[in-house]
Amino acid sequence: MEDEVYLFHQFLYPMNLFINKIINLLESEISLPPDKIGALLEQPPDNKMGDYALPCFSIAKQLRKNPQDIAAELSQKLVPNDTIVQITATGPYLNFHVAKPLLFRTVLEEIASTGASYGNSLIGKDKTIIIDYSSPNIAKHLAVHHLRSAVIGNAIYNLFKALGYRCIGINHLGDWGTQFGQLIVALKRWGSNFAITSKRNSFEEDSTKQETLTVNKLNELYVTFHKEAKTDKNLEEEAREWFKKLEDGDNEAKETWQHFKEISMLEFDRVYKRLGITFDSYAGESFYNEMLDDTVKRIKDSGLTEISEDALVVNLEKFNMPPCILRKRDEASLYATRDICAAEYRKREYHFDKMVYVVGSEQRLHFRQFFKVLEQMGYEWVDTCAHADFGLVKFKQGKMSTREGKVILLEDLLEESYKIAREIIEEKNPDLENREEVAENVGIGAIIFSELCTKRVKDVLFDWDVILNFDGETGPYVQYTHARMCSILRKYGESVTTSVDYNLLKEDDEIVLIKQLEGFPFAISRAADNYEPSILSNHLLDLCSTFNRYYQHHRILTDDNELRKARILLIDAIRQVIQNGLSILGLKSPERM
């Protein structure tokens, strides 16, 4: 038990040359294996106290001695060396001071030589991860509540890419289900003026007499359906019949559905492109139609199913969950059926080592049920599947609902943010050359970053003023900091070199900065492990904040030649790290703004 805890810890503070030296020193004095010593080490809250600390409480317990005394004794016994230059006892803590020039050199040379790949690792070499994200329903607009899954999923994709994983991003389109029956009914009743043709042969049609169907119009039809369905009870039944026809391969149903899908994808791609989000597969729910029977048969054969209220279900009572429904009364499938089927398919097709679903937390129960069914089917790999859930987007008026037609469209939000960025540039930097491009990068960046800077689980209240704020802890702040550094480097003009006097870097803020740079790879791996991009965005914010303070109080382009060279190297490293981080989060790093 204890051992496991220690092992876990080890991961927290990755080994580096300084920790190794500290362990070497301690080994002879403490009767603990090296990895356990390493696990005990932590970082003091204030840099002035030291760089690494050994809390002596647990040792005190073993030796039945006072932790203060142990720290004091050890500080006497241990002999500093070229790497660990000072060892002091502060109360029950033994604090180690690292040779700062060596620290600067190690980190700055590493960043200079690895560049855009600083922070990457090979942990995921030869491993595959599937990330299921965005996954909107077709025939509906992308609205602001669709943003989270797409943006968080994209960041998780990039995080694992940085760890060396082979990543498969899947947009599991909601292109199947009863709502298409509803839409077909709606279209037949109230939309006879629309042309239903596949895009590819639409030019053959007499389009002058018929209106073109758009997602907008589909949305209106959907709203109408639900409004009418409240009074006309036949509608729901009719919709169910049409969906059944669709599942049975009825031509008319299928062609109509295909058309819905095409016009939807046209819109989605426009938004994804603007957000810089891509997928490796668009295999949505309909993709699994033909495989559904096999999946259901397998579940049946494992003896897991029963008929309850005329539906085919897996009873999960003993797991304290409601049953997982596989087939409705009318034999039609449900999303759980399709999710199980998709998981099996993905395992067969991609042999993934991990699979993560970036889906809202309102579906928690669904994932618990569906994972439980996989487990009951004997798939041990269910343990490698995770639901990276996220909180709801709420509005002052309450939850947003497509059914009632109350939505804020994603495209409108992006456009608004672009416009604001554009205005700010006009005001602050009117001579900027590629204004449109920068405004796009900053405007979109503001929106992406705002989704990524708090932990997933938090519900977010949508507020135009908050999401379109460009001051403080925001994407534009990070981008601005980056642009500032680019500006310094431009002004410097010469090429950056690692042949500098590292002894000259000794300001407090420089030390804080170098540690933040050193911690960047760790921030990436923690963010990936927890499927939590906010760990990375917060790391970047901290780094920017330290830099801006430093920038305010110290001149980088000083008259002192050697100092200037050293500081420029530091600045270039920060710039690189911010760029790497922003790129993982899905933001551009403009050089001027």
Add this chain to the structure above:
RNA sequence: GCGCCCGUAGCUCAGAAGGAUAGAGCGACGGUUUCCUAAACCGUAGGCCAGAGGUUCGAAUCCUCUCGGGCGCACCA
């Protein structure tokens, strides 16, 4: 009713598998621009970490209960 999640400054949130004094941003108030981009920086104010017990050398962090909020609970996804 049952289950899951959340509760840290006026607001929005950080808080490294329990550690040294609780940190930002926004908002408020007051400062900084002949000086590398003021989308910045500095200062002031603001806290019983929802509450109560427990675990231990030590708790915002782990356990139990209470209160408050969100979400979910059979043929939608």
